[in-house]
Amino acid sequence: MIAVSIANGQVEIKRTGIPKRPVRFALIRLIAGGICNTDLELQAGYFGFAGTPGHEFVCEVVQADNKKWIGKRVVGEINLACGKCAWCQQGWGRHCPSRRVLGIVKHPGAFREFLTLPEANLHEVPRHIPTEEAVFVEPLAAACEILDQIQIPKSAVVAVLGDGKLGLLIGQVLRVRGLVVHQYGRHKAKLRVGQRLGIHIQVVHRNLPSAVYDYVVDATGSSGGLQQALRMVRPRGTIVLKSTLHGPVEIDTAPIIVNEVSLVGSRCGRFEPAIELLKSKRIDVASLISDQCPLADAARAFQRAAEPGVLKVLLRAG
């Protein structure tokens, strides 16, 4: 079989054996994967990563202990938890301290023809969700996570900063949940995806409104995003942090304290609400697909995904 491999900034295709399936794991065959910004960061050398990336995928189950899975089209949660620690016992496997993470930490990722994942991580993809949409379950779950963490009253206006893939999903999730969303970004073409759902879009100019939002989501992916969010949030407001940055950021913490602002870090989410949202057809993920490439063309696909203005690039197997 072939597998994408990252080392020293290069994306290569390698021939390798089909992985062995441990007990309680399923052997699954890739149908399609999605390139995430994290994958581009892994390529750039963050986390000292080397190996097969990929954590957004749709697969078909080939082998499993529980035969009900065989032949099913599935997506899978990316955190491989120990299942035994206090975190896992509370249902917080996503924070298990000894977790491995598909395609990120100590478990080879999905950009390969065959991979393994614990059966407990699998979710069947409902029939009415096409594969290219189901690839978005993982990032959509990360967007849904915000509303699992904080309650936002229906009367609130939420500002979403950033018009990247995750930012556009977040804006849509908040809008579909009935909130008024103001989305700020640099690219009008990208922002238009949300505009069709009733999101107020704003191409960022120099002067952003100051102290007007009770809720601000920073999905800029840039080190200036938090400082910008701090300017836009009202006293006693909440900022959700969705931009994972590398290395230290300079922040003036005084306004956080003086204005009693809350900052909430937010990462992966449960798959169930994301699958439900895709099933409902109320979220437009198809418009976020900029390109599709065969798995064997992964190097070109990674290059394409890194181009300005490009949103999701899918890798198709088989």
Next chain:
Amino acid sequence: MIAVSIANGQVEIKRTGIPKRPVRFALIRLIAGGICNTDLELQAGYFGFAGTPGHEFVCEVVQADNKKWIGKRVVGEINLACGKCAWCQQGWGRHCPSRRVLGIVKHPGAFREFLTLPEANLHEVPRHIPTEEAVFVEPLAAACEILDQIQIPKSAVVAVLGDGKLGLLIGQVLRVRGLVVHQYGRHKAKLRVGQRLGIHIQVVHRNLPSAVYDYVVDATGSSGGLQQALRMVRPRGTIVLKSTLHGPVEIDTAPIIVNEVSLVGSRCGRFEPAIELLKSKRIDVASLISDQCPLADAARAFQRAAEPGVLKVLLRAG
């Protein structure tokens, strides 16, 4: 009358007229004031401050529109709000965007023989609270603010970082509210105040426990406090920020997001719970008084308050 005056890092005594009382303001006579770290920072030139500092005080009311106040021993909330804006209408005068702040922003402070404050800001000091304890109402209210902002389950263990004046009040408030408190600081003598109330104290050595607390309060007053709190907090935990710092701080924001940590900035609080706590005699503020000086010796008092190991220094008038 005499008034303390700060300019160019110097603390001086000036002779000045008794201030005029605006409508709905009371003219009040200082009995005792407390020197706060903020006062030392004002002296050091932060906020470009020049004038009379002082926002922790007990006064006697001399003149007021509402005659019920005359002769009463009072403390007073330090934020002078406009009373008209949306914030004030919601009862959030502490966040009124056009507020003045006693002894800090655009309203002369309490370290003077006579001062003025809106009658709406006054709270009568109950008979059973001695003046030198009532001086602590303002910082104690800031400590109580934490539990006005977040709910901490009784089962939680809270780490309080810092053994300064505010840190010691915070530890006590959390303890008296039934929580298990682990207080970390550099000075065993200071930490002992809380130990008598059942606080577990820990003189800080190099290795602090990692990822063990669901709640961490940073009251270190130092730029390293937040980074330390981020190491000590568990995934999905909450850090309360009580250290107002000046200038930017370098923070690695990645653990906030990866571990889905919440940061809550916290400033001034309501006076009512603080007065109730002092009335209950369950909080030991007397042990926090390191020294008392006449108002006329303010320069020496400020010097004393800045010495290592010194906690609260009171200024007594009349």
